[in-house]
Amino acid sequence: MTEHILLVVACVLPAVVWGFSRGAGDQACINLTPNHDSTSQNSTPPYTLIVDTTSIRQGGVVTVTLNATAAGDTFRGFLVQARCTKCTTADTAIVPGTFAKYNASDDTIQTKNCAGVDQNSITHTSAVEKTSAMFTWTAPSDYDVSQGIEFRAAVVQTRPVWWNTLMSEEISVTAAPSSSSHTVLGMAVVIVSITASLLL
Template sequence: MKMWSVIALALVAAACVEGYSSGAPSESCVDMVPQHPVPPRKTAPPYTITTSTKTVKAGQPMEVVISGKAPSDTIRGLLLQARDGDKPIGTFTVAPNDEFAQLLNCGTPGNAVTHKKHDEKLDKQTVAFTWTPPAGFNGEIKFRATIALNGAVFWVGVESAPVKVTN
């Protein structure tokens, strides 16, 4: 009987780790914490978020790049938003045939990017996305991400340098 309990517990744990392998759930939109059965890492993340510009005109697209610092720092899972304070803002563009990423609706269609279910061989060391600030917006944003090396190792709140959006 004890063995069956151990097997059942292992299956439940595996299901929790793989439960969102097809992308971040909408429940993660606000705090960006994935629904994994383990807490996020508190160490400095081995990833950086860089942008193609430090200033962008409202309505004009720009590029956002997330990179692992070493070849072993690959990206298995991802939730990326541009934030005006705590509010997701703007729209991302993902190619329809992208094998790694898809858009997520965090209150507005396309205002977040998450991963798709994919084989480990499709994990990336670098991913790039196009983001467009809304027309008429004037202010400062930061890109904020949750990045998972795997289901048990992930960082929440990885941020870019500020980007100024002007009219």
């Protein structure tokens, strides 16, 4: 009897882990909802999404950290995206920026292409328990500065226990300096340098 039980457990366990063992599936891309035959928790997520800045320029980079908030808390899977906060379709507007690993050698995370856009999401690589994940995100160089950005995440603690209500602080985007302003600034520096040398 014991052998039969062990055989059943051995057959079922890979299926349980499979749902998030190699990263979030494509079905999670739009609504941040994993295909786990369960619903999102209504409680406050025991995790935080921390950004290193709340204001960037077009093409700027944000460092994002997903953390468990209490000692002993872990997560097995996650999917993080940048979302537009002032778009009329904010719930489905994935900002087409570019995610990357913070540490190139980190083999616990990987970028993901959602809705056919390269590297616009980031997820896990295995079901190993984690307490944090760190990555960067580069904003589009032509991002509409009238729109805000926030990071949203689905985080899986165990297969039936997950949250998709985790959000970072909102990030504002300002226009990048134009090439002409760079030219004017460069000329001003040259003029000041020449003037200073003449006065010496």
